[in-house]
Amino acid sequence: MIHVEKLVKAFGPKIAVNRISFQVERGEVLGFLGPNGAGKSTTMRMITGFIPPTEGQVRVGDHNIIDQPIHAKRLMGYLPESAPCYPDMTVHGFLDFAAEIRGIRGGDRKRAIHRVVDLCFLESVLHQSVDTLSKGYRHRTCFAQSIIHDPDVLIMDEPTDGLDPNQKHEVRGIIKRMGEKKAIIFSTHILEEVEAVCSRAIIIDRGEIVANGTPDELKNRSRNAGTVHLRIGGVSGTMVREKLQQLSGVEHVTLLSEDATHAEVSVKPEARESGSLGEQISDLIHRESWRILKLNRQEGRLDEVFRDITKPDTIKEGGKAA
Amino acid sequence: MNQTRSNIWCVLKREWKGYFATPVAFVFIVIFLALIGFFTFSSQLGQFFEREEASLSSFFTWHPWIYLFLVPSVGMRLWSEERRQGTMELLLTMPVAPWHTIVGKFLASWAFLALALLLTFPVVFTTGYLGDPDYGPIVCGYIGSIFLAGGYLAVSSMTSALTRNQVISFILSVVICLFLILAGFPPVTDMLIQWAPGWLVDTVSSFSVMTHFFSFQRGVLDSRDIIFFLSLIGFCLFTTSVILRSLRTN
Ligand SMILES: Nc1ncnc2c1ncn2[C@@H]1O[C@H](COP(=O)(O)OP(=O)(O)OP(=O)(O)O)[C@@H](O)[C@H]1O
Ligand SMILES: [Mg+2]
Numbered sequence: 001m002i003h004v005e006k007l008v009k010a011f012g013p014k015i016a017v018n019r020i021s022f023q024v025e026r027g028e029v030l031g032f033l034g035p036n037g038a039g040k041s042t043t044m045r046m047i048t049g050f051i052p053p054t055e056g057q058v059r060v061g062d063h064n065i066i067d068q069p070i071h072a073k074r075l076m077g078y079l080p081e082s083a084p085c086y087p088d089m090t091v092h093g094f095l096d097f098a099a100e101i102r103g104i105r106g107g108d109r110k111r112a113i114h115r116v117v118d119l120c121f122l123e124s125v126l127h128q129s130v131d132t133l134s135k136g137y138r139h140r141t142c143f144a145q146s147i148i149h150d151p152d153v154l155i156m157d158e159p160t161d162g163l164d165p166n167q168k169h170e171v172r173g174i175i176k177r178m179g180e181k182k183a184i185i186f187s188t189h190i191l192e193e194v195e196a197v198c199s200r201a202i203i204i205d206r207g208e209i210v211a212n213g214t215p216d217e218l219k220n221r222s223r224n225a226g227t228v229h230l231r232i233g234g235v236s237g238t239m240v241r242e243k244l245q246q247l248s249g250v251e252h253v254t255l256l257s258e259d260a261t262h263a264e265v266s267v268k269p270e271a272r273e274s275g276s277l278g279e280q281i282s283d284l285i286h287r288e289s290w291r292i293l294k295l296n297r298q299e300g301r302l303d304e305v306f307r308d309i310t311k312p313d314t315i316k317e318g319g320k321a322a
Numbered sequence: 323m324n325q326t327r328s329n330i331w332c333v334l335k336r337e338w339k340g341y342f343a344t345p346v347a348f349v350f351i352v353i354f355l356a357l358i359g360f361f362t363f364s365s366q367l368g369q370f371f372e373r374e375e376a377s378l379s380s381f382f383t384w385h386p387w388i389y390l391f392l393v394p395s396v397g398m399r400l401w402s403e404e405r406r407q408g409t410m411e412l413l414l415t416m417p418v419a420p421w422h423t424i425v426g427k428f429l430a431s432w433a434f435l436a437l438a439l440l441l442t443f444p445v446v447f448t449t450g451y452l453g454d455p456d457y458g459p460i461v462c463g464y465i466g467s468i469f470l471a472g473g474y475l476a477v478s479s480m481t482s483a484l485t486r487n488q489v490i491s492f493i494l495s496v497v498i499c500l501f502l503i504l505a506g507f508p509p510v511t512d513m514l515i516q517w518a519p520g521w522l523v524d525t526v527s528s529f530s531v532m533t534h535f536f537s538f539q540r541g542v543l544d545s546r547d548i549i550f551f552l553s554l555i556g557f558c559l560f561t562t563s564v565i566l567r568s569l570r571t572n
Contacts, residue, residue: 011572048415051570073417080415084408086336088343101332101416103325129343145412 001026001075001153001183002047007056009042009207016042018207019056024200026152029179031198031215032187035310039207040187041081044155047185048078060153074102077151079159083142087131091122091141094130098145116144119174121167135162143171147178154178156186160193172197191302195219205310218305225300228267228281229256233291237263243288247280262293329418333426334433341434350396354438357388362445378455381445382463382539386503386532389474394495396435397478398488400427401566405486414570424562428479428555435471439464459541466538469551473531474499476558483565499531502554506530 002024009017017039024030032040045051047058049065049072058065063072085094095116099109117123120140125133130141139162146154159175160168168190175184176197188194194201195215203211203218211218219225232240237258244253249270256264269277278297285292341347361384404410413423449455474495481494504510506527514523527533531554534547 045411050411050415070417070419073415076415078412078415080408080411082408084412086340086409087407088340089336093339097332097336098416101329101418103328103417142412 001061002185003057003059004043004047005057005059007043007046007058008054009039009046009051010054016207017046017053020204020207020209021056022202022209022212024183024185026183027180028200029175029184029186029198031194031201032185032204033189033191033194033201033306034187034204038204038310040204041157042207043204044078044157044185044187045080048076048155049073050080075151076153076155077146077149078154079143079146079156081157081161083139083162085130085133085138085142085145088129090127090129091133091137092126094141095144095148099148102149104149112148112150116148119147120144121170136164136167139163140167140171147174152182154182154184154186156184158188159186160188160190168193191306194302203306203309210309211305215302219300219302221308222300222302222304223308224268224298224304226269226277227298228269228277229264229294229296229298230267230281230292231262231264231294233262233293235263235288235290237265240265240290243284244281247277247284249277249280264294326419326422329422330426330429333413333418333423334430337427337430338433341430347434350392351438351441354388354392355441357392358384358442359445361388378445378449378460378463379539381442382467382535385467385470386535389471390496390499390503393435393471393474394478394481394492394499396431397475397495398482398492400431400479401483401562402486402488402491403482405483405569406488410566414566420566421559421563424479424559424566428476428559431475431479432468432472435475436468439467439471456541459539462541462543463539465543466535466547469538469548470531470535473502473551473554473558476555476562477502480558480562480565483562483569502529502531504530506532 004023005021007017007020008015020039020043022030032043034040042051046053047060047065049058049069052066058072060072061075063075065072086097089097092113095113096109099112104112117126120143122137122140122144125137125141130138133141139159143156143159146156154175156175160171163171172193175186178184179197179199186197198215200212200214201218202209211221230240230244237255240263241253241255244250244265244267247267251268251270254266254268256266258264267277267281284290358381362381401410404413414420446460449460477498478491478495481498482488482491484494485491507530511523511527514526528550531551534550537544537547
């Protein structure tokens with residue numbers, strides 16, 4: 001549904017987005033990650049047609065956003081970063097306007113408003129003026145606006161920003177459910193959100209895509225992904241280490257601690273390890289009749305991956321200068 | 323075509339409701355009526371009664387000056403506010419062409435100004451009660467006044483697109499409108515004629531709203547005057563769209 005091809009945006013001499021390409025099909029929820037100033041919002045603004053790209057193509061459905069902006073925009077719902085709403089309107093008036101300008105008429109409009117008010121829990125503030133709303137309610141109002149026409153494509157810039165934990169959960173649920181039938185892109189700084197909602201995630205740094213994959217694939221790029229911790233009673237640490245070291249797919253084994261009663265080791269698999277390591281270890285334990293006091297396998301962690309591939313400015317700049 | 327009309331109508335309605343959501347509209351109308359009443363009936367300025375003639379010339383004379391401040395105060399928020407609130411991002415990602423929104427917002431404010439102007443109807447009644455005026459010039463004067471307000475408003479729309487600061491937008495549009503007045507204001511043209519060739523002064527003053535506004539009051543609708551105001555409006559709204567486009571580009 002969304003085809004982004006070699007998208008570039010330059011603000012004067014500054015390249016905010018640098019040759020970004022990706023696609024999102026119906027049924028996919030794409031998470032957009034990246035440090036502040038990476039170019040997430042700029043990319044979304046180009047996809048939604050708010051700012052024209054310096055170079056590159058965006059197609060939404062069958063329409064190019066530059067050549068057929070109106071057709072492309074009809075397919076999209078957009079929640080901008082700051083969740084802007086007209087402050088002089090009531091929530092109902094605002095949603096009514098959003099529906100009308102999208103060409104929803106008569107009874108359909110009533111039903112559409114009713115649907116999003118229910119979905120976003122806006123009933124209690126329906127006739128309140130937007131400028132008296134709390135931040136979270138304003139955010140929800142703008143979110144409601146973006147889904148009022150039940151669009152095929154949904155672009156959301158930090159949709160859960162400023163929401164309370166319950167609402168965050170609620171909104172994630174909505175996104176996930178809608179993601180079954182729509183193509184969705186949303187940006188976030190909350191990494192659990194990516195795991196909970198996204199079918200795929202892209203990490204952007206300084207305007208470039210530095211990672212693109214399912215949340216699991218990304219997590220597996222973590223340094224400690226797949227490392228197995230073992231605490232075994234009544235054996236010598238050196239012996240345990242030697243035995244484990246002989247298994248295939250083991251990069252190295254570290255002896256963490258050892259005393260008269262137990263030994264504790266961590267087993268780091270090779271990067272290309274096929275996944276049979278768990279089985280091998282379990283066989284070994286069986287053969288040796290080791291008494292296991294503790295056994296766990298570390299999941300990769302998204303925040304580790306994120307930190308590893310999006311180094312803070314100072315480090316990278318320093319590296320470049322050297 | 324139909325689509326265009328309904329888009330413009332939708333934007334127009336929203337903008338129009340915006341005026342009445344706060345007391346701003348009410349305050350504006352009161353100030354407008356009070357000012358225009360004061361200038362018209364004042365024995366020092368308009369001398370409506372002292373003139374002892376059944377015409378509204380003492381009423382219309384003041385419009386260019388009163389509008390000079392009041393129209394930019396209505397128009398200054400048109401785009402500055404959209405930019406400041408970020409709602410421009412919302413509006414321009416809706417499936418409507420940018421010029422629909424520019425025209426829609428403009429028409430809403432223009433209609434609001436027209437409403438304020440029509441509320442001056444008691445002046446007409448007073449004239450009709452006291453004397454036997456020629457209604458032709460009065461109707462034409464009102465039409466001219468609406469066009470004048472539209473011209474100023476279009477200038478304000480343009481300056482409000484330039485900045486997210488309403489005060490700057492206000493000052494800029496007052497300055498431009500003042501220029502549009504002075505270029506054809508008799509005291510100024512009289513002074514210019516001393517050292518500039520006549521054709522030049524005429525050309526400059528033909529760009530002034532004064533020249534065209536006062537020709538309405540003679541009671542004839544000259545197509546040249548109407549075309550002048552329409553092209554002023556068209557030009558300014560087009561410039562608004564150019565400004566908005568370049569804002570988004572960079
Ligand atoms: N209108 C503009 N003029 C100049 N530079 C801009 C403009 N808009 C964005 N930038 C720059 O482009 C870069 C990317 O900004 P963008 O808003 O896309 O970041 P982001 O990934 O959304 O960050 P955040 O997580 O903070 O929202 C930033 O360095 C920003 O300063
Ligand atoms: Mg952003």
